[in-house]
Every structure is written in C-alpha cells, then in structure tokens.
Amino acid sequence: MEVKNLFDPLVKEVIIDRINCLTAQSQRQWGKMDAGQMLNHCRLPIAMAMGNHEVKGSFMLRLIGPMFKSMLYNEKPYKQGLPTDKTYIVGESKNFDEEKSQLIDNINKFTPESITVQKHPVFGKFTAEQWGKSTWKHLDHHLRQFGV
Numbered sequence: 001m002e003v004k005n006l007f008d009p010l011v012k013e014v015i016i017d018r019i020n021c022l023t024a025q026s027q028r029q030w031g032k033m034d035a036g037q038m039l040n041h042c043r044l045p046i047a048m049a050m051g052n053h054e055v056k057g058s059f060m061l062r063l064i065g066p067m068f069k070s071m072l073y074n075e076k077p078y079k080q081g082l083p084t085d086k087t088y089i090v091g092e093s094k095n096f097d098e099e100k101s102q103l104i105d106n107i108n109k110f111t112p113e114s115i116t117v118q119k120h121p122v123f124g125k126f127t128a129e130q131w132g133k134s135t136w137k138h139l140d141h142h143l144r145q146f147g148v
Contacts, residue, residue: 039099051116
C-alpha cells in the first residue's frame with residue numbers, strides 16, 4: 001500500500017471525492033460505526049493535530065506508543081478491529097450531512113501550518129510529513145471500511 005500525504009492538494013482532492021461518494025445509507029464492511037459516526041470519528045484526529053481535541057492517553061500507552069509510532073504512517077494497512085482510544089469512540093448517531101461537511105472543512109484546513117500539536121499525546125513527536133501521512137492513512141482505512 002502506498003501511503004500518501006494529505007498535505008498534497010491532489011491527494012486531498014481525491015480523499016474529498018471519496019468522502020463525497022458516501023451516503024447516510026453506506027454500509028460498513030467491518031466494525032460497529034455507521035457512516036455518520038465514522039465521519040465524526042475521522043474528524044477527531046485532525047482536530048487533535050490542530051489543537052481542537054484533547055487526547056490524554058494512558059501512562060502505559062505513552063510508555064509503549066513511541067515503539068509503534070511508525071505503524072501510523074508506514075506502508076502496512078491498518079488491521080480491522082484495532083483498539084480505539086476512548087476519546088475517539090463515537091457512541092451516539094450523528095447527522096451524516098453535518099459530519100460530512102465538517103470533515104471536509106477540517107481536511108481543507110489541514111495544512112502543515114495548521115498543526116499546533118508537535119507531540120502526539122501517545123506516540124510522541126511528529127514531523128509535518130508524519131502528520132500528513134498518518135492522517136491520510138486513517139482516512140483511507142475508514143473510507144475502505146465503507147467501500148469507497
């Protein structure tokens with residue numbers, strides 16, 4: 001799998017086109033979230049990188065997280081059913097159209113200059129390239145979850 005950088009305008013355009021292929025009725029191929037919940041879930045790591053969502057992480061995760069950091073942006077696809085930080089779990093249903101609009105807005109605002117968090121609360125210091133690649137990989141994972 002080729003990991004792309006979400007800071008590349010063409011990559012950003014392709015991701016947004018894929019998001020626009022989703023509907024509120026899009027069915028997941030694995031996992032528990034519906035499409036609106038998934039859009040909300042995908043928005044949260046971007047908000048965290050821009051300083052608008054707080055993730056504390058447990059002591060144990062902060063201790064071992066740096067050893068697994070490269071998994072966030074390397075060439076290996078995420079496995080289905082990986083554990084999710086509790087601050088990223090979306091339990092209640094969400095308004096699909098609002099979540100879609102907000103996610104696309106966050107993606108458009110996501111630039112190297114918009115990143116205010118230099119140190120990920122679990123995985124440690126990130127470069128702009130690592131932010132761009134890990135964010136693309138997370139979005140790609142969940143868009144594939146819904147077949148787009």
